[in-house]
Amino acid sequence: MPCDLILALDVPTREEAAPILRQLRGQLRWVKLGLQMFTAYGPNYVREVAGMGFDIFLDLKLHDIPNTVGKAVESLGPLPIKMLTLHTSGGGEMMRFAKAAQEKTNPNLLLLGVTVLTSTDAAGLNEIGVGVSPAEQVARLGKLATVSGLRGLVCSPLEVELLRRTLPASTQLVTPGIRPSGEAGGDDQKRVMSPAEAARAGSSYIVVGRPILKAADPAAAARAILAELNGA
Numbered sequence: 672m673p674c675d676l677i678l679a680l681d682v683p684t685r686e687e688a689a690p691i692l693r694q695l696r697g698q699l700r701w702v703k704l705g706l707q708m709f710t711a712y713g714p715n716y717v718r719e720v721a722g723m724g725f726d727i728f729l730d731l732k733l734h735d736i737p738n739t740v741g742k743a744v745e746s747l748g749p750l751p752i753k754m755l756t757l758h759t760s761g762g763g764e765m766m767r768f769a770k771a772a773q774e775k776t777n778p779n780l781l782l783l784g785v786t787v788l789t790s791t792d793a794a795g796l797n798e799i800g801v802g803v804s805p806a807e808q809v810a811r812l813g814k815l816a817t818v819s820g821l822r823g824l825v826c827s828p829l830e831v832e833l834l835r836r837t838l839p840a841s842t843q844l845v846t847p848g849i850r851p852s853g854e855a856g857g858d859d860q861k862r863v864m865s866p867a868e869a870a871r872a873g874s875s876y877i878v879v880g881r882p883i884l885k886a887a888d889p890a891a892a893a894r895a896i897l898a899e900l901n902g903a
């Protein structure tokens with residue numbers, strides 16, 4: 672199963688983003704715009720990056736009452752975005768409202784349900800009153816998202832094999848928590864794998880931010896990961 676790279680463009684300014692996008696144009700297909708860039712520059716920046724030829728994953732992780740999330744999806748629908756996130760922990764009704772709004776405003780948009788953040792481990796789940804392992808919670812939320820109409824999930828690559836055994840084969844599994852060493856350390860990501868391991872496990876897409884953005888040559892780091900995926 673092919674696995675593509677999504678660059679998480681988590682930088683403070685558009686000036687910092689510009690040379691990276693310029694150098695990767697034509698080589699990288701997907702760019703993820705998240706809370707940092709969207710809160711700074713808003714919908715116009717989404718249009719601008721899409722206009723450069725990139726496919727846009729808008730990672731806003733919506734989580735609110737069903738009506739509010741549905742209305743937010745309606746407002747976002749006309750944007751040139753191909754993926755949009757919401758938190759599955761918002762519940763089945765919230766996801767159904769989001770799905771209905773997406774079908775109405777942007778039928779080709781893939782809604783992705785975030786299961787358990789890759790920065791959360793068993794202790795982190797326990798801290799918020801969830802007494803099961805990350806894998807069990809991901810399986811539970813993944814099933815809820817699927818019966819609520821979502822066709823894609825965000826999870827750690829560590830849970831991909833488990834989800835592939837239980838969910839429809841067409842489910843798109845998008846996995847952040849990618850570290851080229853394959854090991855967590857030094858930052859907030861806890862449930863991690865290397866790019867090649869994540870691809871072999873069955874990820875549809877991997878999401879990589881800091882390992883590319885903090886490299887001496889970000890464009891070269893992105894190209895190295897693309898090559899690693901091609902060889903996986």
Ligand SMILES: O=c1ccn([C@@H]2O[C@H](COP(=O)(O)O)[C@@H](O)[C@H]2O)c(=O)[nH]1
Binds near residue numbers: 705848849
């Ligand atoms: O569970 C999740 C969901 C989303 N993310 C996002 O992915 C990138 C990862 O960035 P790195 O710098 O490679 O850690 C970031 O934008 C997160 O908001 C995630 O990490 N985990």
